[in-house]
Amino acid sequence: MTDYPLTTARMARGAEFLGSKYAILCGAMSWVSERNLVAAISNGGGFGVIACGAMTPDLLDAEIAGTKALTDKPFGVNIITMHPQLPELIDVCAKHGVGHVVLAGGIPPKGSVESIKAFGAKVIVFAPTLALAKKLLRSGADALVIEGMEAGGHIGPVSTSVLAQEFLPSLAEDHIVFVAGGIGRGEAIAGYLEMGAAGVQLGTRFACASESIAHPDFKKAFFRASARDAVASVQVDSRLPVIPVRALKNKGTEEFTAKQREVAGLLDSGAVEMGEAQLQIEHYWAGALRRAVIDGDVENGSLMAGQSVGMVREEEPAARIIAKLMEESEAALARR
Template sequence: MIYDKLAQRGRDFLGVKYPIIAGAMTWISDFNLAKAVSENGAFAVLAAGNMPPELFEQEVDRCVAGLKKPFAVNLITIAPNYRAHYEILQSKNVPFVVFAGSFPRKADIQGMKAAGKRTMSFASEESIARQQIQFGVDALVLEGSEAGGHIGHVSLMILLQQVLFEFKEVPIFVGGGIATGRMMAHMLTMGAAGCQFGTRFVMTEECTAHDKFKEVFKRAKARYAISTPQYDSKLPVVAVRSIKNAGTDDFGKLQLQLLKRLEKGEITRETAQYEVENFWMGALRRAVVDGDVEGGSLMAGQSVGLMKDILPMRKVIENLVSEAEIELQNMKTMLCC
């Protein structure tokens, strides 16, 4: 199979059958989803989010005991509980760590490597990619602004040309707007070590997200998933892509309230940013766990417009791989004519 040849670098690095990464989604990428992903040959990632440290440790221990293949834990560097999560994870038998939210410091990367873990981080532009490689990160993930949740400002189309085509030192995985095996095939031919999917794995039977949450995804069009604006540089916020609802409007109101309090000197910028992250963590939980699809956060990538069916995890991964192989064979035929 052509797919096997192109997927070899990613497969060797991750230690799984398919270099398909189930991107971490707070309140969604739990042990249950990780187990389903892992058992079907893809690469599972547990989302730490801003879990209470004791709950985080329990979930990590469940993965260590219950997953037979390599997996990762995703740490949000801007989460209030990040430092506690980091310290807990150092002593756990977890083979991979994915840094997200912002860019990890060199000491954080080196600390995890010293603890025997492979490290992965996101690169939102060429200079960040170069910095992270210099810091010693083992692999990069390019996540375009088409993705859901916390996002950068650059589309995957640009990142492919700016980073994937320019850096060969470490494996580079790509994500954001990818929903089909056909697209995955093209990413592999461009040199990607593998692909990351998020929204696609929400629409699986094994995902424990509330039925109302999944139903919104089924009805959504790509244009419904919008990114939040930053109103003022006095309050830097990481853009979040989600399906527009009342919760999106609430975030806009929160920013305005926090900016007023900042101007009056009632709070510090750090406190304001803490409030922003607390908003997203709580709003996402209300939507995913409680089914509040009006006031909660419906984090989703623009690929949500391609999601129409809720399928078993086995079928999702089989479809991705078989579609990729068919596309690669078609490309071979076209190129050989």
């Protein structure tokens, strides 16, 4: 017997793949998804994921070690594919025997999937289109996350519900597919599981967990916000392909528009190459997010949040958030 037999039965493949009690991943949120929250989610039955973000190999080394000191449960590491030290970060994961590596932010560079699988880890990737998803899975990726535009942070142009209808009928039977973006309650989890998803990923719902080190003012901004406050950034120059970012509207979102103009000017003058221009944008977000999460500057920092932010109303332990999601999913499936 399990506490949530209908839900756990539908999550069985995903949970087995992750090695966790429930197939609920925490989306990697820079500065938020660090050892305390990651360990709390894994200890609570979910699957925590360290957000490597702009970390150096030494910082990631310390973060993995710190997480291991807080949990004996499985957890993963999310690495941005455009990170200039990607091979070294993969080596750090190998050193610690990390079981799952999530490659995010673009198509994995040649050899990266192979180098991760070489030390026995599972590779989880993101794909914006069904054709690319099939290609990545053929190329060795072990699981896929499809993430809709309702999510916080970097987003694509298509909603979660449409992506689920595109991907799941073609992939769910033979592959491990997790659904993400805008999920805030268990009823939504139940729906995606019924469609064939092996599990789900949530970020915003966990950002204000009791164990999250996010500044109290950052959390208060979430508690006050509604879905309509989480807006996508605007691209100001088509020559600079900036991936949109969803965050709570504030002065920081306006400053990003100015930053794009600055970087586009450098690109036009030949002062920087495209790769460097994109890295400058990434570094902007890393700094702006730190100002909000760590320093509590909710006016000028980046309050990255998904549209499910309106369902985040109070601080709760991560284990309780997971239990509520499972209870809601179980009740929804029982009503079917």
